[in-house]
Amino acid sequence: MTELTTMDAAALAVEIAAGRVSAVEVALAHLDRIAAVDDKVHAFLHIDHDGALAAARAVDERRATGEELGPLAGVPLAMKDVVVTRGLPSTSGSQILRGWIPPYDATVTRRVLDAGIVMLGKTNMDEFAMGSSTENSAYGPSHNPWDLDRIPGGSSGGSSAAVSAYEAPLGIGTDTGGSIRQPAAVTGLVGHKPTYGGVSRYGLIAFSSSLDQAGPLSRTVLDAALLHEVIGGHDPADSTSIDAPVPAVVAAARDGARADLSGLRIGVVQELSGDGYESGVLDRFSDAVRLLTELGATITEVSCPHFGYALPAYYLIAPSECSSNLARFDAVRYGLRVGDDGVRGLEEVMSLTREAGFGAEVKRRIILGTYALSSGYYDAYYGQAQKVRTLISRDFAAGFKTCDVLVSPTTPTVAFPLGARVDDPMAMYAADLCTLPASLAGTPAISVPCGLSEGLPVGLQVMAPALADDRCYRVAAAVEAAVAGRDGQPILAAAPSL
């Protein structure tokens, strides 16, 4: 590990822009780091050595001609494999897309590349983003750099493992029910789920269309904000994309770093604590709330009575949408094809391909969703779940009448051991208890490290109203600064070296 791999993105960009280090050197340092540690971490499914160096060279050439570079030009990034990349494998963690090379770029990919960010490769994930541990990846799990026998979270666990293992300073994740925030929390990173529609979904291999959102993972709040500004903003190719300016998240992160939250009204969500929450997690959460008070915020307790229904509602809506979204994987046009021997008929080839190509969790959800959408059951399941969604939005609206942001632990527990929950889907689903409400409401939420429990990181979740992503960043930056002041170092500095 060199100095270049421990630097954060903002600092690296400054060094590159000033010509004190070349983008190629930065890329090589990170590729070397990947070569050194990724056999232990298994963050990456595909490393684009040549593409990364070419992109880095292009940045160096632009700098040499005196061109002004963007705020993240030359900084390496780990891209979640659910995001489509032209000419690079994009499997979404599934066998069924093994070997598929997309002919186009996702909008997120395009914006990252246009910003001069150097994409190192594609990161591991739970298959089609369904899971909280990467154990549902068809290509084997990733490992938490804090403890290689533990999960790095999921579904964006490859990106969280890569950034926390210093293989890249930036990662792109996607969050459907918590898949950015939970991996960030359990690996000691910052992870933000933007307001639904804040970042284009064009080119994200869809899991649940009404919930999916891409967002940043990084080691600092400012880095997350810088990446958010690169990928955010209206995209005419995504009809659900919001036609409004990106919230001023970078300014908010800088403002928050002054660690002054005077006058800010913060609500603690009562329902996101209690049974099922580890005492160490609740203790760190209490510490964080105390810290917020010291920073000048006023704290009130807020009740969100329908948050308890978020989990069942989510496990009807997301599987329903995925049962339809994943229907396209049928062996006709791309991806895996099994049993096409010239004798078997089309229907049989489709069945055999889907049987072989999808993992157990994906099948479980397709079956669940197919059932929930069936005629005669639609109203009782999908319809009811949508009503719960409305009620959860109302809970948020009520909370935001009296509070600027709401806070909770990001996850009920610290990173659990690999294998501990693979046979218990309900226990696995519980990892997303705190993150699901903001997903269902389409509101922004960030996870920022706030302490350690049993030597493992604990995340604080900050939730804001739709389009007020800047509030998340401001509070997170204040917490980040206060925690570093309190502990004398950032949380991630406590991680063991690999």
Place this chain on the structure above:
Amino acid sequence: MSAVLSAYDDVITRYAPVIGLETHVELGTVSKMFCGCSTSFGGEPNTQVCPVCLGLPGALPVANAGAIEATIRIGLALNCSIASWCRFARKNYFYPDMPKNFQISQYDEPLCTDGWVDVRLAGVVHRIEIERVHLEEDTGKSLHVGGATGRIHGATHSLVDFNRAGIPLVEIVTKPVAGTGAQAPEVARAYVTELRDILRTLGVSDVRMEQGSLRCDVNTSLSTVDSEVWGTRTETKNVNSLRSVERAVRSEMIRQAAVLDAGERVIQETRHFHENSGESTAGRSKEEATDYRYFPEPDLVPLAPAAEWIEQLRGTLPELPSTRRQRLQASWNLSDPEMDALANAGALDLIEATVAAGAPAEDARKWWLGDLSRRANEAGLELGELPVTPAQVAQLAGLVTAGRVNDKLARQALSGVLAGEGSPEEVVAARGLEVVSDTGALGTAVDEAIAAAPDIAAKVRGGKTAAAGALVGAVMTATRGQADARVVRELILARLTQN
């Protein structure tokens, strides 16, 4: 033919039909429903495709505003209510020519509802109620290779062309149409004709049934004439011409009657119409139909057309066919049944164009409804498909009016035009059809005829001018019909009665 007719006549004495029509119209927008690909017909397979219409992972739809506008205009022209808020829905089923294995369509929130259209048949108005008009995307097209018939059975493999996938498709569904009795097949045809004319007038589609830009599914059921309860319906697909709409209803009525007469029950099923035989064969049974698991399309925002916009579209609708018909009927001075016959024969545009090319309305009507209709029927073509232009028909009528050909020669000239020999003028010249009205040339023939029949000539001289007909006939025979009979008669009378 007579056997079929009598079977049909027998059916309608005992059974009452209820029909319903589902029509799919490919809109003529420049780009597809949810992406920027071209909609033009006949491109090399899979050249008008992109990640969106191929359903590639990650691709997202964006609704085509022009298609939404066209659908609202259709709804307005069909007297529908336009939804102030509605959504697209996913219709889920697996089919290889459907890239996403779901179709973006509309389900319980169609864009247009509760309209009507009047069709007139032999002076009687039939109001066809419209249940809904909604917008969806078309599928690709499968091509089955290796079998003898081009159908999936016997094929060794299949190819899929996705050029058509994602072309905007408007579905127009009628409410059940009852009470039309023996006229049900003609009402069905008249409705589709009217709909086609409305769509063409709106300029939203090229409405070419043979290219599939207008496709019709026909629902038919029978109940006994005294029954209050409607029978089980079947849905006949693959009905690819106006003529077939009529034939499909008629043949299905006869088929269902035979089933019911045998004491069996009609199975609710999809049937495929065969253009050549005029019969249908059973397809998928609806009783084992798939559950489409509709749900609101989460990738698209709801449609919420503003009331002012709808009013603006209403205000700029073109003159619709029914209004135009009233105007033309008055200007052509036709009775209701005459006008209906003309409209139902699909001759309105042709006659208007023929009149515009200079022919009197009565002549234009006579040609298109008479000779040309008969020839179209014989050839199994629509009137408009005959290889003759309205301008040529007008020229033909002009030749008759000018006395340059008589009716019989004009029909011969028409045959030449239809055979591709050129314009009526050219055919008349080439075939030498022009009537001989040159009195000098005819004079000899007349003199010979008089000389050959002195007894008849004497009668005419004696004042029995009616007897001159025999002499005219003789001259016509001698000139092989090419003389102008009117002129011949004048010449004969001039010779026998003046001096």
